[in-house]
Amino acid sequence: MLLGCVADxxxxxxxxxxxxxxxxxxxxxxxxxxxxxxxxxxxDAVVVALKSRTAPVDQAVGDSLAAMKxxxxxxxxxxxxxxxxxxxxxxxxxxxxVADALLAELGADFSIACPAFPTNKRTIYKGYLYAGEVLLxxxxxxDHPLTPMTDANLVRVLGQQTDGEVGLVEYHEVAEGPAAIRxxxxxxxxxxxxxxxVDALSDRHLLDIGTASADLALVTGGSGVAMGLPQNxxxxxxxxxxxxxxxxxxxxxxAVISGSCSLATLAQVxxxxxxxxxxxxxxxxxxxxxxxxxxxxLGWAKGRLAGGPVLVAASAxxxxxxxxxxxxxxxxAGELVEGVLAAVARGLVEQGVRRLVVAGGxxxxxxxxxxxxxxxxxxxxxxxxxxxxxxxxxxxxxxxxKSGNFGAPxxxxxAFDLLx
Ligand code: ADP
Numbered sequence: 001m002l003l004g005c006v007a008d009x010x011x012x013x014x015x016x017x018x019x020x021x022x023x024x025x026x027x028x029x030x031x032x033x034x035x036x037x038x039x040x041x042x043x044d045a046v047v048v049a050l051k052s053r054t055a056p057v058d059q060a061v062g063d064s065l066a067a068m069k070x071x072x073x074x075x076x077x078x079x080x081x082x083x084x085x086x087x088x089x090x091x092x093x094x095x096x097x098v099a100d101a102l103l104a105e106l107g108a109d110f111s112i113a114c115p116a117f118p119t120n121k122r123t124i125y126k127g128y129l130y131a132g133e134v135l136l137x138x139x140x141x142x143d144h145p146l147t148p149m150t151d152a153n154l155v156r157v158l159g160q161q162t163d164g165e166v167g168l169v170e171y172h173e174v175a176e177g178p179a180a181i182r183x184x185x186x187x188x189x190x191x192x193x194x195x196x197x198v199d200a201l202s203d204r205h206l207l208d209i210g211t212a213s214a215d216l217a218l219v220t221g222g223s224g225v226a227m228g229l230p231q232n233x234x235x236x237x238x239x240x241x242x243x244x245x246x247x248x249x250x251x252x253x254x255a256v257i258s259g260s261c262s263l264a265t266l267a268q269v270x271x272x273x274x275x276x277x278x279x280x281x282x283x284x285x286x287x288x289x290x291x292x293x294x295x296x297x298l299g300w301a302k303g304r305l306a307g308g309p310v311l312v313a314a315s316a317x318x319x320x321x322x323x324x325x326x327x328x329x330x331x332x333a334g335e336l337v338e339g340v341l342a343a344v345a346r347g348l349v350e351q352g353v354r355r356l357v358v359a360g361g362x363x364x365x366x367x368x369x370x371x372x373x374x375x376x377x378x379x380x381x382x383x384x385x386x387x388x389x390x391x392x393x394x395x396x397x398x399x400x401x402k403s404g405n406f407g408a409p410x411x412x413x414x415a416f417d418l419l420x
Contacts, residue, residue, distance in 0.1 A: 001040050001041075001043060001044070001045070001046055001071065001074045001075045001076050001077075002025070002044050002045060002075075002076070002077050002078070002233045002238055002239065003020070003025065003044065003045040003046075003076060003077070003078055003079075003080060003229060003230075003233065004045075004046055004048075004068065004071025004072065004074065004076025004078070004079050004080070005017075005020075005045060005046065005047040005048065005071075005079070005080040005081075005082055005226075006047075006048050006050065006064050006067045006068055006071070006079070006080070006081050006082065006098075006102070007047055007048065007049050007050060007082040007083075008050055008051075008052045008053040008060070008081075008082065008083050008084070008094065008095075008098075009049070009050070009051060009052075009053045009084075010031065010049040010051070010361070010364070010365060011361050011364075011385075011401075011403040012049075012053075012082055012083070012084060012223070013029050013047045013048070013049030013082065014029060014049075014376075014378070014385070014386070014387065014389075014401060015223045015385045016047050016080075016082045016223040016226055017029045017045070017047045017376075017378040017387070018223075018378060018381055018385060018386070018387045019223045019224070019226050019227055020044075020045045020047070020226060020229075020230060020244075020378075021244045021245050021378045021379070021380075021381075021387065022227075022245075022381065023227055023229075023230035023231070024230055024234065024239065024244050025043075025044040025045040025230045025233070025239065025244055026042075026043045026044045026045070026240075026242075026244045027043055027044065027045040027046070027047065027244065027377075027378045028041045028043040028045075028046050028047070028375055028376065028377055028378065028392065029046075029047045029048075029049055029375065029376045029378060029389070030046060030047070030048050030049065030374065030375045030376075030392075031049055031368055031373065031374050031375065031376075032048075032049070032050065032051075032374070033048065033050070033063050033066045033067050033070070034048065034067070034070045036070065038070070039074075040071075040073075040074030040075060041375065041392065043377075044230075044233065044238075044239055044240075044244070045230075046071060046074065046076070047082070048067040048070070048071065050063050050064065050067060052064060052094055052098065053083070053084070053088055053089075053094065053146075053147070054088075054094075054146045054147065055094065057092055057093045057094055057097050060093065060094040060097070060098055061094075061097050061098055061101045064081070064098045064101065064102060065101055065102070065105055068102055068105065068106075069105075077233075077238075078216070078217065078218075078219065078229070079102060079106065079217065079218045079219070080218075080219050080220070080221075080226055080229065081098060081099055081102055081218065081219070081220040081221075082220075082221070082222065082223060082226070083095050083115065083220070083221070083222065084115065084222065085115045085116070085117035085120060085122040085222035085223070085224065086115070086122065086129070086131055086136060086139075086141050086149060087115045087129060087136070087149065087154060087157060088141075088144065088146075088147040088149070089147055089149075089157070089161065090147055090148075091160045091161065092161070093161050094161075095113070095158065095161055095220070096158055096160070096161025096162035097161060097162070099111060099113070099162070099195070099218070099220050100162050100163075100164065100194075102218050103194070103217075103218055106217040106218055107217075108216070108217040108218055109189065109194065110185065110188075110189040110193070110194060110195070110196075110216070111194070111195055111196075111216055111217075111218040111219060111220055112169070112185070112195065112196045112197075112198050112209070112213060112216065112219060112220065112221070112225075113154065113158055113166075113195050113196070113197050113198070113220050113221060114197070114198040114200055114206075114209060114220075114221040114222070114224075114225040115129065115154075115221055115222040115224075115225075116129075116198075116199075116200035116201075116205070116206065116221070116222065116224050116225065117222045117223065117224035118200070118201060118202050118203055118205075118206070118224065119203070119224070119384070120224075121133075122222065122224070123200065123201045124154065124197065124198070124199045124200050124201075125171055125199055125201060126168070126170065126171065126199065127153055127154050127155045127168045127170075127197045127199065128152045128153055128154070129152050129154055130152070135152035136149050136151075136152040137149055137150050137151055137152045138152075154197045155167070155168050155197050158195055158197065162194065162195065164193070164194025164195060165191075165192055165193045165194055165195075166193060166194070166195045166196075166197060167188040167191065167193035167195070167196050167197070168188075168196065168197050168198075168199070169181060169184040169185070169188070169196045169197070169198040169199060170184075170199055171199040171201065173199075174198060174199050174200060174205050174208065174209065175205070177208050178208045178211040178212040179212075181198070181208060181209055181211075181212035182212045184196070185212065185213075185216075195220075198225075200224070200225070203224075203227065206224050206225050206227050206228050207227060207228040207231070208228065209225055209228055210225065210226075210227060210228015210229045210231065210232065211228060211231065211232065213225075213228070213229070213232075214229075214232040245378075245379050245380035245381075245387070246379070246380075247377060247379040247380075247388065247390050247398070248390075249420070250354060250355050250396070250398045250419045250420075251354055251396065252352055252353060252354025252355060252396065253305040253306070253348075253351065253352045253353040253354065253355070254305075254308065254309040254310075254353065254354075254355040254356075254416050255301065255305070255309060255310050255311070255312070255348050255353045255355075255356055255357075256272065256309060256310070256311040256312070256313075256356075256357040256358075256359065256412045257311075257312050257313075257341050257344055257345055257348075257356065257357070257358050257359070257363065257367060258311065258312070258313040258314065258315045258341075258358075258359035258360065258363070259313075259314050259315070259337055259338060259341045259358075259359065259360040259362070259363030259366075260315055260359040260360030260361075260363060260402070260403075260404040261314075261315050261316055261317070261318070261321050261404075262360075262404025262405045263405065264404065264405045264406060264407055264409075264411075265315050265359045265360070265402075265404055265405075265407075266315055266317060267409040268359065268407060268409055268410075268411045268412055269311065269313050269315050270409075271409040271410055271412070271413075272309075272311050272412045272413065273311075275413060277308070277309060277310070277311055277412070277413070278304050278307075278310045278311065279310075279311045279312075279313060280296075280297045280300045280301065280310070280311070280312045280313070281313060281314075282297065282312060282313065282314040282337065282340055282341065282344075283314075284314065284324045284328060284333050284336055284337050285324065285327065285328075287336045287337065287339075287340055288327075288328050288332075288336060293340050294340045294343035294344050294347065297312045297340075297344045297347075298344060298347040298348070298351065301344075301348060301351065302351060305348075305351060305352065305353065309355075309412065309413070309416055311412065312341065312344050312348075313359075314337045314340075314341060315359070321333075334362065337363075338362060338363060338366040339366070341363055341366065341367065342366040342367050342369065342370035343370065345358065345367040345370055345371055346370045346371060349371060349397065354396050354397055354398060355398045355416060355419055356397070356398070356399050356400075357399075357400045357402065357411075357412055357415050357416075358399065358400070358401050358402065359402045359404070360402075360403070360404060361403040361404060364401040364402075364403075367399075367401075368399075368401075371391070371393075371394075371397070372393055373391045373392070373393050373394070373397075373399070374392065374393055375391075375392030375393065376389035376390065376391060376392060376399065377389060377390040377391075377392060379398075380418065382400055382407070382411065382414060382415045382418055383406060383407040383408055383411055383414075384406070385403075385406050386400060386401070386402050386403075386406050386407055386411075387400070388400050388415070388418065388419055389401070398419060400415050
């Protein structure tokens with residue numbers, strides 16, 4: 001293992017893993033802190049997916065430290081702490097406290113913080129984070145229910161989360177290339193800064209920041225800045241050549257499970273139906289009155305799987321979800337649907353499904369738990385941010401886990417076309 005990564009949520013972990021594979025690193029994603037005795041997988045990079053973004057600070061720090069300890073024992077030469085490209089956090093944390101703890105444990109005194117992701121229109125100029133055309137605090141993120149971002153100045157925002165000093169590597173230094181960026185790191189470190197926010201407007205900048213960061217024990221940022229790290233290992237000769245995204249050929253039946261009600265998913269469900277794909281609709285109210293909806297879905301699927309992909313979906317437009325939530329409560333409705341879809345995932349695999357697309361972040365988490373999947377080999381990208389993966393715990397089970405708003409309308413069928 002060359003690069004060890006700690007990610008503060010699971011879809012962010014997949015996004016990072018997908019970036020690393022795109023840059024030629026054979027990458028594995030593990031779900032949760034690995035058990036102490038678990039041996040490190042054969043990979044260039046390992047991403048440990050935590051649920052630490054909005055966890056209590058102590059828990060976020062503890063889980064992150066435990067994950068890093070395991071990664072270092074597995075041989076990781078450099079640690080990457082991944083958070084959201086919108087720097088999702090509160091004055092209490094968790095980005096600052098986790099980075100402080102990781103640095104202290106590494107015995108290091110300096111790191112960078114760079115959430116920039118120009119492909120997704122997250123850019124940093126003069127230390128201010130932009131989301132699209134506007135400052136972060138005008139982008140809607142100021143109203144986020146858990147991590148409202150009311151200040152776009154990352155020097156100030158990170159400064160509130162750490163007792164260390166925070167400086168800035170400015171755009172003109174970044175534009176000059178890796179040597180100037182490295183000189184800026186040295187200047188800031190010598191002036192007593194623990195962190196540098198680094199301006200970045202383009203992938204060129206991210207690649208140069210990556211080159212300049214080769215000797216940092218810890219790098220922190222979004223998945224964008226990780227783009228520049230694989231080349232350091234490649235130029236040191238540490239990375240074998242070959243197609244990092246290659247997975248063995250897949251077989252078995254194909255199915256989609258959807259618990260996402262995001263607009264992109266609703267379009268994907270409609271497209272699948274329009275193409276003549278068979279759809280079983282999961283009704284939350286039927287679950288609530290005690291019907292065995294999972295058994296009904298599995299019975300429905302049984303005769304159809306041989307004919308091509310089937311879709312089992314609870315996905316519904318906002319008005320329908322609001323009606324269901326008014327009757328059952330938001331949390332209960334979510335739990336009931338996730339429970340049924342997870343049982344359907346397990347049942348479908350028992351019926352021979354080996355290629356499974358799951359739509360929805362929470363739904364994916366529930367399906368992985370039901371299937372007993374603790375890790376994923378990351379394969380090729382289907383649509384930006386969503387790769388095919390292969391379960392580490394089953395030889396032949398392929399999973400594509402799609403968070404709500406990702407993917408083009410033809411995502412479901414395209415995914416199976418790509419997996420040959
Ligand atoms: P996304 O990635 O789009 O946010 P998630 O799976 O994370 O999707 O979240 C969707 C939530 O909505 C899940 O808890 C799911 O169980 C719930 N849900 C799905 N369908 C319905 C429905 N028809 N009515 C109410 N809740 C639903």
